[in-house]
Amino acid sequence: MRLISICPSNTELVGYLGLTPSLVGVDDYSDWPEDIHQLPRLGPDLDIDIDKVEALQPDLVLASLSVPGMEKNIERLEKRNIPYCIVPNPNTLTEVGESLLFVGNATNTKDKAKELYDQYIHLLEQYRSLSEQVDNPKTVYFEWWAKPIFTPGATNWLTEMCELAGGRNIFQDIHKSSVQTDWEEVKSRNPDVFCVAWVGVETKRVNPKVILKRPGVHEIKAIQINELYILEESLFCRPSLKLAQGLVKLGSILHPHIYPSYDQKKDPLLDNK
CATH class of the missing domain: 3.40.50.1980 (Nitrogenase molybdenum iron protein domain)
Structure with a gap:
């Protein structure tokens, strides 16, 4: 084919x-x-x-x-x-897995797709169990565009990823997949962790100094305690199984004493044997 x-x-x-x-x-x-x-x-x-x-x-x-x-x-x-x-265009982590099943059906690889889907769902369940060990979930701000500012809302896989990694998206109260907001609102929500993953932009092209020059940025707790992360958009912003790798990375950032360490060379679905 x-x-x-x-x-x-x-x-x-x-x-x-x-x-x-x-x-x-x-x-x-x-x-x-x-x-x-x-x-x-x-x-x-x-x-x-x-x-x-x-x-x-x-x-x-x-x-x-x-x-x-x-x-x-x-x-x-x-x-x-x-x-x-x-x-199909997914919003949730489960729907991302269903997209894999769809492609498997379209390409006559149903069995392989089901096998991978089951592994993927098992990983999500493992991380849900780990999240139950977290007494104090960290508040997380994810920025996936800067001008204007866009961030994930309640119905977005990044909100789920935050939960599974022992965090809470500071914009999860807004029932949208993607939320347009402004810098003053971000500051007022004062996250513990500040994650930047701009859609379509490689990490090497994201200069943290651009973030650190924003007015009042040092009032934000995440900046005060050095919890600003420039993350790979390929692991957080694309609806594919690469999100599993992003989940492992996020867990290791938020709660390294509870979650497994992250190895950028290892895919949790392909290298788990």
Whole structure:
């Protein structure tokens, strides 16, 4: 089966299913697994080059509507009669796992998908048990965009990840997946831990000094106690099983005496044997 993925999270789901050799092209932002780096690049995920897609003669294009603007990719695929499926857009950690099952069904790898899904759910359950050992959950602020400020709300996997890692998202009272807020509101909520994972931005391009120059930043407890973390958006902002790796990292940050240590070279789902 000749597969094309036109967003990073779908490429990662394909990788977890061991189908990377079936990929014949990916979007510009896909960066995992390593094996994809020699593949043809088809443009940014919001503006895929449909001529390149068509020339590769895919059996199936794994598309997405996870970001506003991706609709035009779908329209172009339909106009050319290129076979595609839209991987569901999840909000919760369980729904992320269900996206894997969807891709497994679409690519005839149901058994592998179910095996991985079960491992993933088991890890979430393990972390839920560990979270019950936490007497005082730390309050956490996650920033995934800066201008304007966007942060996860109640119905977002990052809020769940905070809970499973022994924390509490300071914006979990707002019943939205993504919340637009402002700096004064962030300061007033005064988090214990300040996490920056800007969507689509690599950690090396995020300068902590930009955060530390904000007005009144040193009034925030997290900054006072040196709990500012620049995190990989690939482990926290994409709806793929890479979130499991992000969960392990977050647990080790919030409560290192309760949660397992984090090894950036180890994937808890692929390297757990």
